[in-house]
Each structure stands twice: as C-alpha cells, then as structure tokens.
Amino acid sequence: MLRCKEVSALIGSETLPRTTRRTRLGVWFHRQMCQYCRAYQRSVVMLGTLARGLAVKEPVPVEVVKRIASKVKQER
Amino acid sequence: MPSPAPSASQLAAIQRRDPDVLDALLRDEIPPLLRAARAAGVPAQDAEDVVQETLLVFVRRAEEFDGRSSARAWLFGILYRKMSERWRSLRSIDAIEPIDEVHESRFDANGRWSNPSRLPDASAANAQAMTMLDHCLADLPDRRRLAFTLREVEQLETDEICKILDISANTLGVLLFRTRNALRECLEAKGLKGSDDVAV
Numbered sequence: 642m643l644r645c646k647e648v649s650a651l652i653g654s655e656t657l658p659r660t661t662r663r664t665r666l667g668v669w670f671h672r673q674m675c676q677y678c679r680a681y682q683r684s685v686v687m688l689g690t691l692a693r694g695l696a697v698k699e700p701v702p703v704e705v706v707k708r709i710a711s712k713v714k715q716e717r
Numbered sequence: 718m719p720s721p722a723p724s725a726s727q728l729a730a731i732q733r734r735d736p737d738v739l740d741a742l743l744r745d746e747i748p749p750l751l752r753a754a755r756a757a758g759v760p761a762q763d764a765e766d767v768v769q770e771t772l773l774v775f776v777r778r779a780e781e782f783d784g785r786s787s788a789r790a791w792l793f794g795i796l797y798r799k800m801s802e803r804w805r806s807l808r809s810i811d812a813i814e815p816i817d818e819v820h821e822s823r824f825d826a827n828g829r830w831s832n833p834s835r836l837p838d839a840s841a842a843n844a845q846a847m848t849m850l851d852h853c854l855a856d857l858p859d860r861r862r863l864a865f866t867l868r869e870v871e872q873l874e875t876d877e878i879c880k881i882l883d884i885s886a887n888t889l890g891v892l893l894f895r896t897r898n899a900l901r902e903c904l905e906a907k908g909l910k911g912s913d914d915v916a917v
Contacts, residue, residue: 644824644827644828644829645824645828645829645830646821646824646828646829647828649820650894653893653894653897653898654890654891654893654894655868655875655890655893656886656887656890659886675830677830677833677834678830680833680834680835680836681833681834683836683838683839684834684836684838684897684901685897686838686839687836687837687838687839687841687842688850688869688897688900688901689868689869690839690842691839691842691846691847691850692850692854692865692866692869692870693869693870693872694842694847695847695850695851695870696752696870698844698847699851700748701747701748701751701752705747705751705765706744706747706748708765709747709751709765709768709769709772710740710743710744710747712769713743713769713772713773713776714740716769716773717773717776717777
C-alpha cells in the first residue's frame with residue numbers, strides 16, 4: 642500500500658507516468674481514499690495556473706520585442 | 718502556450734532561411750525566451766542581449782534544425798547553453814536542500830500527512846495570489862525557477878526540458894518536486910490558504 646509521502650512525491654515530481662502500471666493503479670486508489678493527497682494534487686495544479694496567470698498579467702513589453710527583433714534583423 | 722513541432726512546409730522555410738517565416742517565428746519566440754532568461758536570474762538588460770544572441774545562433778544554424786522538436790524547444794536549448802556559459806550557478810544542483818526536510822516534517826512516522834497542505838485550488842488564482850507567487854519565485858535558486866517556468870509557463874514536455882537543461886528525467890523530477898514544495902510552503906507562509914475543511 643502506497644503512503645501519502647510516496648504519493649505526493651510521485652505527483653509533485655511528475656514521475657508517475659514513468660512508473661509501473663501497478664504503481665499508477667496504487668496511486669489512483671490512494672487518491673480515491675485520501676483527501677489530503679487530492680488536495681496536494683490540486684495545489685500542484687494551482688501553482689501552474691498561478692504561474693501562467695502571472696506571465697499573462699505581466700507580459701513582455703511590445704517595445705522590447707520590437708527592439709530585439711530589429712537588432713536581430715540588422716545583424717543577420 | 719505549448720509550441721508544436723513545425724509542419725513540413727514551415728520546416729523547409731526555416732531551413733532555407735525564408736525571411737518572412739523567420740521574422741514571424743523569431744518575433745513570436747522573443748517573449749518566452751525573455752521569460753526563461755529572467756526566470757534563470759539573468760538581469761533585464763543582459764536578458765535582452767542573451768535572447769538576441771540566441772536568435773542569431775538560430776538563424777545561422779537554421780539549416781541544422783531538423784523539426785523533431787519545436788523551434789521553441791530548440792531555441793530554449795541554445796538560450797540555456799548561452800546562459801550557462803556566463804552564469805555558472807545555473808549548472809549546480811544540491812543533493813539535499815532544506816525544503817526536503819520541511820516537506821518531510823509534514824508526515825508522521827508512517828508516511829501519512831500529519832500537517833497537510835491547506836492551499837486553495839486553481840479557482841483561487843487571483844491577482845493577489847499571483848503577486849505572492851512572484852515573490853516566492855524570486856527566492857528560488859535560478860535553476861529550479863527555470864525548470865519550473867519551462868514546465869508550467871511554457872508547458873514544455875519532460876523530455877524537451879531534460880534535453881534543454883541536459884539533465885535526466887529523475888533530476889528534473891527532483892527539481893520540480895522541490896520547487897513546488899518550496900512554493901507551497903512560501904505561499905502558505907504568506908497567508909494563502911484554502912478552506913480548513915479540505916474539499917473531497
């Protein structure tokens with residue numbers, strides 16, 4: 642039986658797809674029973690959502706893109 | 718945001734350095750490259766310079782691009798090599814970091830959660846939470862911040878990131894696991910919490 646510590650490590654490191662089918666099944670069953678590991682998984686998803694939101698909220702300024710593109714065009 | 722491998726016609730145009738195709742491609746790739754450079758801890762002005770150098774290398778070597786990965790992944794590879802030539806800290810990875818012990822302390826002797834995470838789910842991703850995350854990201858080691866950005870913001874696949882950073886999938890797993898745990902701890906310390914009654 643997998644423990645929360647192992648399940649959270651598999652989720653947080655994204656190594657689950659590279660484990661055996663038996664392990665993946667074990668994690669699936671564990672998650673069905675463990676609300677805290679489900680919450681951990683949701684927090685992992687939330688971090689990605691926040692990071693992507695941050696990139697959208699603070700975009701790279703258009704003038705910076707133009708400046709770099711123009712320099713590259715000149716030098717190539 | 719993920720960037721697919723190019724079509725056959727795009728690939729041919731890149732390899733023969735079609736100016737229109739290259740201009741459009743490079744312009745699209747400047748923001749993700751700048752984000753990655755900044756995530757790697759490169760100062761703003763230097764980030765512009767290193768992105769410019771990266772794009773010039775891409776143009777000069779365009780005929781070598783085989784299209785097996787996306788142009789973005791190839792560009793990130795060039796960018797990373799350029800950055801690690803100048804900023805050595807990007808190469809280092811510690812065997813054990815304090816965050817490992819902090820995460821460990823959340824479990825009892827049987828490996829069950831004794832102090833589970835109380836972070837909210839993605840529906841709570843608001844401007845305030847994003848600002849908190851920004852501050853938490855700033856405290857991370859450069860290499861971990863870069864790995865997290867490539868995975869979560871640029872949404873590159875594991876094998877692409879491993880190729881770019883020249884690390885194994887297991888090492889990348891360790892980097893991402895530590896980063897997520899550090900960010901969770903940091904956000905909780907800043908007061909970002911969901912309901913005490915964890916939703917089932």
